[in-house]
Amino acid sequence: MIEIKAKWIAADWGTTHMRAWAIGEEDNVLAFRESNEGMKDLQQNEFEPVLLKLIESWLDDTKVTTVMACGMVGSKQGWVETPYLKTPCVPIDNQQLTIATTKDNRIKVNFVPGVMQNNSADIMRGEETQIAGFINKNPDFNGVVCLPGTHTKWVNVKEGQITSFKTFMTGELFGVISNHTLIRHSISIKGWNQAGFEAGIHEGFNNPGSIASNLFSLRAESIVNDLDRDQARSTLSGLLLGVELNGAQTFWENSNVIIIGSQLLSDNYHQGLKILGGQSQLFSLETATLSGLSFAYRELNSN
Amino acid sequence: MIEIKAKWIAADWGTTHMRAWAIGEEDNVLAFRESNEGMKDLQQNEFEPVLLKLIESWLDDTKVTTVMACGMVGSKQGWVETPYLKTPCVPIDNQQLTIATTKDNRIKVNFVPGVMQNNSADIMRGEETQIAGFINKNPDFNGVVCLPGTHTKWVNVKEGQITSFKTFMTGELFGVISNHTLIRHSISIKGWNQAGFEAGIHEGFNNPGSIASNLFSLRAESIVNDLDRDQARSTLSGLLLGVELNGAQTFWENSNVIIIGSQLLSDNYHQGLKILGGQSQLFSLETATLSGLSFAYRELNSN
Numbered sequence: 001m002i003e004i005k006a007k008w009i010a011a012d013w014g015t016t017h018m019r020a021w022a023i024g025e026e027d028n029v030l031a032f033r034e035s036n037e038g039m040k041d042l043q044q045n046e047f048e049p050v051l052l053k054l055i056e057s058w059l060d061d062t063k064v065t066t067v068m069a070c071g072m073v074g075s076k077q078g079w080v081e082t083p084y085l086k087t088p089c090v091p092i093d094n095q096q097l098t099i100a101t102t103k104d105n106r107i108k109v110n111f112v113p114g115v116m117q118n119n120s121a122d123i124m125r126g127e128e129t130q131i132a133g134f135i136n137k138n139p140d141f142n143g144v145v146c147l148p149g150t151h152t153k154w155v156n157v158k159e160g161q162i163t164s165f166k167t168f169m170t171g172e173l174f175g176v177i178s179n180h181t182l183i184r185h186s187i188s189i190k191g192w193n194q195a196g197f198e199a200g201i202h203e204g205f206n207n208p209g210s211i212a213s214n215l216f217s218l219r220a221e222s223i224v225n226d227l228d229r230d231q232a233r234s235t236l237s238g239l240l241l242g243v244e245l246n247g248a249q250t251f252w253e254n255s256n257v258i259i260i261g262s263q264l265l266s267d268n269y270h271q272g273l274k275i276l277g278g279q280s281q282l283f284s285l286e287t288a289t290l291s292g293l294s295f296a297y298r299e300l301n302s303n
Numbered sequence: 304m305i306e307i308k309a310k311w312i313a314a315d316w317g318t319t320h321m322r323a324w325a326i327g328e329e330d331n332v333l334a335f336r337e338s339n340e341g342m343k344d345l346q347q348n349e350f351e352p353v354l355l356k357l358i359e360s361w362l363d364d365t366k367v368t369t370v371m372a373c374g375m376v377g378s379k380q381g382w383v384e385t386p387y388l389k390t391p392c393v394p395i396d397n398q399q400l401t402i403a404t405t406k407d408n409r410i411k412v413n414f415v416p417g418v419m420q421n422n423s424a425d426i427m428r429g430e431e432t433q434i435a436g437f438i439n440k441n442p443d444f445n446g447v448v449c450l451p452g453t454h455t456k457w458v459n460v461k462e463g464q465i466t467s468f469k470t471f472m473t474g475e476l477f478g479v480i481s482n483h484t485l486i487r488h489s490i491s492i493k494g495w496n497q498a499g500f501e502a503g504i505h506e507g508f509n510n511p512g513s514i515a516s517n518l519f520s521l522r523a524e525s526i527v528n529d530l531d532r533d534q535a536r537s538t539l540s541g542l543l544l545g546v547e548l549n550g551a552q553t554f555w556e557n558s559n560v561i562i563i564g565s566q567l568l569s570d571n572y573h574q575g576l577k578i579l580g581g582q583s584q585l586f587s588l589e590t591a592t593l594s595g596l597s598f599a600y601r602e603l604n605s606n
Contacts (some may be wrong), residue, residue, distance in 0.1 A: 081486035168515040176479040209549025212471040216454060220424040246512025284419040
């Protein structure tokens with residue numbers, strides 16, 4: 001068995017998950033590990049042990065290995081609170097990295113700051129790294145990036161900067177509606193019905209003010225007309241995304257949107273936009289994250 | 304101490320509450336009791352004992368006392384499943400009452416059926432009784448009745464019939480958003496800020512598609528600009544109601560809406576409509592309920 005030793009380590013540490021990559025001399029991925037020990041479940045003094053448990057075998061005990069971390073780990077409830085950059089700004093500014101004080105002197109942990117906007121107030125942590133990664137691979141890009149997730153970000157990018165952005169908590173709404181309202185009795189846990197999704201996209205987009213009524217209709221349809229549970233789930237997904245695409249229309253109506261997110265959610269957004277006549281293309285979430293952290297690492301060491 | 308014996312008993316038995324009134328010879332209220340033993344917490348065989356516990360002292364042991372009940376107690380998960388009337392229909396049809404089989408022969412329990420609509424699918428249980436009560440007091444009424452609640456009903460009434468209606472689950476959304484999303488960290492438990500409510504009404508009404516973004520903004524504003532927690536709560540309330548008033552506009556734009564609901568919610572709806580240029584007036588929830596059950600009782604005994 002070959003022992004893997006990292007030149008540096010990339011870490012994407014969010015609210016519910018932690019993902020780490022051992023990076024080699026050629027900026028290549030040597031190994032990947034992940035854990036469910038997200039920021040929300042950890043006390044301040046637990047971050048270092050959790051990180052070490054995941055990456056310790058990748059460390060060369062004779063030197064200090066740099067860890068580049070992004071995500072909610074840099075929030076007030078995280079390991080070290082990392083100040084936000086303010087829009088308009090480059091997504092990653094290597095002068096603004098924050099360093100954690102560690103007990104173990106084999107690691108030096110750097111946090112990428114999040115980005116905030118004053119008016120209208122908005123915040124991101126983690127997505128700025130993916131945007132930096134995408135820009136790094138596409139330096140001449142001017143346009144719109146959409147990062148679907150629990151809190152989806154629609155981001156205007158111009159000349160290498162984040163000029164403005166808008167967050168929609170559609171994913172979190174889907175979660176609480178499907179788990180904590182009477183609709184939970186009428187939908188499946190997973191399963192897909194394309195016609196239901198498409199009908200939901202149209203109705204949500206055309207009549208966003210009726211969302212609270214269209215949601216109740218899913219329950220009523222299941223009682224009155226025995227609505228299929230997969231169809232109900234897909235319609236719910238379509239309705240909420242359709243409402244968001246109404247509110248985000250200024251972002252996508254004249255753009256070929258770059259979508260960076262998990263495969264499933266990215267496909268939903270791509271499809272939703274297509275149904276409404278919008279254009280989009282997918283960019284790999286992992287490539288974006290690693291390219292962004294790699295950019296931050298190189299910048300750090302070029303000074 | 305005077306012993307109260309009821310001529311008949313009115314019961315409004317919903318998902319979370321049970322309210323009962325002892326009614327006298329002149330259709331006057333002799334006594335009122337309530338309990339938190341709502342439909343959702345009871346097994347099928349528990350309804351009779353719970354009812355008796357509340358009303359037993361009002362019974363004359365030498366005769367059978369009629370109980371007129373409305374609400375979710377008549378649903379599939381309730382005491383006896385009561386079939387729905389279908390729109391267009393009178394709100395209460397005394398030919399369609401359902402009777403519970405009781406062990407105790409001192410009571411005869413009658414359930415008022417709910418009302419359903421096939422297209423678009425919708426259901427109500429309890430509100431039909433309040434509508435019947437309002438119509439009973441205002442026999443020439445033609446117009447719109449709004450019944451705010453967890454599932455608010457907007458109802459078209461014409462010549463004594465419910466012609467169509469639409470349910471908005473805005474109240475339930477307010478509950479899950481304020482208790483189960485990240486917004487819970489940014490809002491007070493109660494408290495009021497009029498400017499926040501009004502701003503929410505306008506923004507929700509004008510930009511319903513941005514609701515998932517405006518919700519996230521409450522959290523971002525609290526982080527970025529230290530938004531006051533009472534203001535956040537009132538803005539949340541205004542935003543969700545504003546979206547509903549957009550979706551319900553065809554109901555209220557040319558009507559003087561009759562609002563029947565709890566005082567707090569009714570005031571919110573009245574205010575929200577006023578802010579948007581709509582007209583409404585409040586009608587007492589208790590009067591509506593008792594007048595409706597009283598109507599059902601009289602009809603029952605006129606046959």
